[in-house]
Amino acid sequence: MRLENKVTVITGAGSGIGAAIARAFVAEGARTALLDVNLPAAEELAAELGGDAAAFEADVTELDQLKAAADAVSERFGGIDALVNNAGIRIVKSFLDHTEEDWRRILDVNLTxxxxxxxxxxxxxxxxxxxxxxxxxxxxxxxGRPNRVAYVAAKFGIVGLTRALAMDLSANNICVNALCPSMIASPLNISLAEDGEIGPQWAKDNLARRWGRPEDVAKVAVFLASDDADYVTGSEYRVDGGEATGLIRAGEMTI
Ligand SMILES: NC(=O)c1ccc[n+]([C@@H]2O[C@H](COP(=O)([O-])OP(=O)(O)OC[C@H]3O[C@@H](n4cnc5c(N)ncnc54)[C@H](O)[C@@H]3O)[C@@H](O)[C@H]2O)c1
Structure with missing residues (x-):
C-alpha cells in the first residue's frame, strides 16, 4: 500500500477525477479528506469509501473555509501529508464571447x-x-486550446505556480508537481465522450487511441503523493495518452 499512514486532502473530490483520486488513495491505505463545494456529493462518496474517508465543505475561493476544513481534517486524522489541488471549472466560448466575469471566475476558482x-x-x-x-x-x-482563453490562462498559471511553489517549499521537504490530463471522460465532458461523432473522433487524437479515464489520472496522483516521488518536484506530468507529444500531420499516421 503506497499511501499507508498518509493523510490526504483532495479538493473537488465529489466528482470525476477528484473522486477517482479519492478512491485510489483510500485503496492505497490513505485517510482521505474529500473537500468540495458540493457537500452532498462528497458525503455520498465518503459513505461509499468508509471510515478512511470524510467529507468537508469548502469553496476553494474562500480562504477561511479552506483553513477551517484543513484544521478539521488535521484534528480528525492527525496531521496532513498531501494536498491534491483538483477542483476546477471550465467555460467554453470564443474570446469575443468571454465576459470579464467569465475571466475572473475561471481564474478565481482554477488558479487562485x-x-x-x-x-x-x-x-x-x-x-x-x-x-x-x-x-x-x-x-x-x-x-493553447480554442475557445478557452480563461481556462488556458489559468492552467498555464497552475504550471507556473507549481514550479515557483516547488522552489519556495523545497527547504520544507515538500514536493510540488502538476498533473496535465487531456480529454478525460469525467462528468465535465462526458457529453463529448458520448457524442456519436465527437467521441470516436477525439479518441483518435492521442497515441493510446482512446479517451482517458479518471482512473488514469488517479494512478499518477498516487505516485506523486507517495514517498516514491521524493526526488520528483517542480515537474509537469502529462496524462494524455501521448496527445501533446508532438505534431502529426494529416495522413502521417494511420489509426
Ligand atoms: N475532464 C477532463 O478532461 C480534464 C482534463 C484536464 C484537466 N481537468 C481538470 O481536472 C479537474 C477535475 O475535473 P473533472 O473533470 O473531474 O470535473 P468535475 O466537474 O467532474 O468535478 C469537479 C469537482 O470540483 C468541484 N468544484 C467546483 N468548483 C469548486 C469550488 N469553487 N470549490 C470546491 N470545489 C469545487 C465540483 O463540485 C466537482 O465536484 C479540474 O481542475 C479540471 O480542469 C479535467
Missing part, C-alpha cells in the same frame, strides 16, 4: 483556488516535516 488551498494546507505539511502537493493542471496548461 489552488494558491488558497495551498495557503491553508501547507502549514500542516510543514508541521509534518515533509509533504506533497499535486496540482491538477491540464494539457491546456502547456499548449
Amino acid at each position: 483556488g489552488q494558491f488558497l488551498a495551498a495557503k491553508a494546507v501547507v502549514p500542516h505539511l510543514i508541521t509534518r516535516g515533509k509533504g506533497k502537493v499535486v496540482n491538477v493542471a491540464s494539457i491546456a496548461g502547456i499548449g
